Amino acid sequence: MNREPDFLENLRAELSSGRLWLDRAIVLAYAVAAGLFVVGFTLASDRAFGLFHRLHQAQPWGLLLWTPALTAAIVWATRRWFPGAAGSGIPQVKAALHPALPPERRGRLVSLRLTVAKIGLAVAGLAAGLSIGREGPSVQVAAGVMQHARRWLSPASTIDARALLVAGGAAGIAAAFNAPLAGVVFAIEELYGRLETRASGLIITAIVLAGLVAVSVFGNLSYFGVIRVPHVGWSALGPGLAVTLASGVAGGLFSRLMAASLTGAPGRLNAARARWPLRFAAVGGMLVAVIGLVTGGATFGAGSESVKGMLAGHQDLSPLQTLLKFIATWMTAWCGVPGGIFAPALTIGAGIGNSVSQLAGGGLGPALIAMGMAGFLAAVTQTPLTAFIIVMEMVDGHSMVLSLMASAMLASLVSRMISRPLYESLADHMVATSIGSPSPVVAPAGSLQRGPKTAGVP
Structure with missing residues (x-):
C-alpha cells in the first residue's frame, strides 16, 4: 500500500549526501559555462560577419577571391585536424547518443577540443560570407562543454554521459535562440525521445540556466522583435x-x-x-x-x-x-x-x-x-x-x-x-562510418531513436 511522502524524512535524505549536491553543482556550473561559450560564439559570429559586410561594401568583386580561398582553407583545416567539426553539429550529437556507437568513440564527435574548433571554423565561415548559421553548431559547442563535466562527477552518480550530452545540446539551442522553452522541447523531440525521470529535473534546470546566461547578456528580447498580426479571418x-x-x-x-x-x-x-x-x-x-x-x-x-x-x-x-x-x-x-x-x-x-x-x-x-x-x-x-x-x-x-x-x-x-x-539520416551515416559498417545501422529494440529504426547509408 502506498503511503504519503514524509517531508522531513525526504529532506534529511536529500541533505545527507554532500556528494550528490556537489555533483549537481558541477553540472549546473558546466551549464553556465556552456551558455558562456555560446554567448562568446554569438558575439564572435556577429563580428566576423560584420567584417565580411565591410569587405563587401568596400571591395565587392574582391569576394570572388576572398570567399573561395577562405572556404578552401576552412575545409582543409577541418579535414586535416577536426573532421568531427564538419557540418551542422546536431548530427554529431545525435550520433554520439546512438546506442550502436561505442562510448570510447564519442570523443570523435563531441569533445571540448571540437567545441573550440567548431567556434573558430564556423566564425571563419561567416567571415567568408558563406550561407551558414551558428544555431546548429551551438548544439555541438554546448554539448562538448557539458560532456566534460562527467570526469568530475562521482562514479556512483546517476547523471550519465548521455544525459550530459542531451543537456548540453538542448542548452545550446536555448542559448543560441534566447529561447529556453525551445531547448527543452528540442531535448525531448530531437535528441532523446524522452527524458529519464531520475535526471530530467537537473537536465531541464541546466538547459534553462544556459538560456538565462544568454538572456542576461543580450536581454530578454525576441530575436526578431514583436510581429504585429492583424485580425486573421x-x-x-x-x-x-x-x-x-x-x-x-x-x-x-x-x-x-x-x-x-x-x-x-x-x-x-x-x-x-x-x-x-x-x-x-x-x-x-x-x-x-x-x-x-x-x-x-x-x-x-x-x-x-x-x-x-x-x-x-x-x-x-x-x-x-x-x-x-x-x-x-x-x-x-x-x-x-x-x-x-x-x-x-x-x-x-x-x-x-x-x-x-x-x-x-x-x-x-x-x-x-x-x-x-x-x-x-x-x-x-x-x-x-x-x-x-x-x-x-x-x-x-x-x-x-x-x-x-x-x-x-x-x-x-x-x-x-x-x-x-x-539529422537522423546524417547521424546514422556517421555511426555507420565510425564503426566501419557497410550495412544500415539498426538500433536495438527499445532504443530512444525517433522514426524508423533502420537507417540506410546511401
Whole structure:
C-alpha cells in the first residue's frame, strides 16, 4: 500500500549526501559555462560577419577571391585536424547518443577540443560570407562543454554521459535562440525521445540556466522583435495553406538533397568532391560569392537581417532570391564547412511566406512570413514542435500559436512523404562510418531513436 511522502524524512535524505549536491553543482556550473561559450560564439559570429559586410561594401568583386580561398582553407583545416567539426553539429550529437556507437568513440564527435574548433571554423565561415548559421553548431559547442563535466562527477552518480550530452545540446539551442522553452522541447523531440525521470529535473534546470546566461547578456528580447498580426479571418486560410504546402515540399526536397550530398550518394559530383575536396570547396565558395553578388548580398551569411527587414515591411526577398538562398545554403553545406542550416532555413521559409503575401495582399505579410519560417524549418528537421516554438519565441508570436503549430505540423507531414529526417539520416551515416559498417545501422529494440529504426547509408 502506498503511503504519503514524509517531508522531513525526504529532506534529511536529500541533505545527507554532500556528494550528490556537489555533483549537481558541477553540472549546473558546466551549464553556465556552456551558455558562456555560446554567448562568446554569438558575439564572435556577429563580428566576423560584420567584417565580411565591410569587405563587401568596400571591395565587392574582391569576394570572388576572398570567399573561395577562405572556404578552401576552412575545409582543409577541418579535414586535416577536426573532421568531427564538419557540418551542422546536431548530427554529431545525435550520433554520439546512438546506442550502436561505442562510448570510447564519442570523443570523435563531441569533445571540448571540437567545441573550440567548431567556434573558430564556423566564425571563419561567416567571415567568408558563406550561407551558414551558428544555431546548429551551438548544439555541438554546448554539448562538448557539458560532456566534460562527467570526469568530475562521482562514479556512483546517476547523471550519465548521455544525459550530459542531451543537456548540453538542448542548452545550446536555448542559448543560441534566447529561447529556453525551445531547448527543452528540442531535448525531448530531437535528441532523446524522452527524458529519464531520475535526471530530467537537473537536465531541464541546466538547459534553462544556459538560456538565462544568454538572456542576461543580450536581454530578454525576441530575436526578431514583436510581429504585429492583424485580425486573421477565413480569407487567410488559402494563403496560409499555400505557404505551408510550399514550405513542406521545399523543405522535403532540401532535406533529401542535403542527405544525398552529405552521405556520399553515388554521383559524379560526389565522386569529384571525394577526390578533390579542396578544389570542390573553392568552386563551391566561388558559386556562393557569385550568387551573393547577383542578389545584392541577400544570400550572404545567415540571413537574419533579411528576415527582420521582411517582418518590418521594408525589405523583400523575391522568389528568385529565395531559390538562390536555397542553393547557396546547400552548396555551403556540401563543401563540408562547419556551420548550421537553422538560420538559413528560417530565411528561406520567410522568403516563401513573403512571396505568397505579395500575391495575397491584405496585410498578411508578417503572419505568412512567420508561418513560412515555422513550416520550412519543420519540414527540413521534421521536428514540428521544436520548429514552431523556436519561431514563436523568436517573433513573440503568442497570438499565432495555433497558426504556427498547424503550419509546422502539416509542413512536416508533407516533408515526411519526400524525405527521411535529415539529422537522423546524417547521424546514422556517421555511426555507420565510425564503426566501419557497410550495412544500415539498426538500433536495438527499445532504443530512444525517433522514426524508423533502420537507417540506410546511401
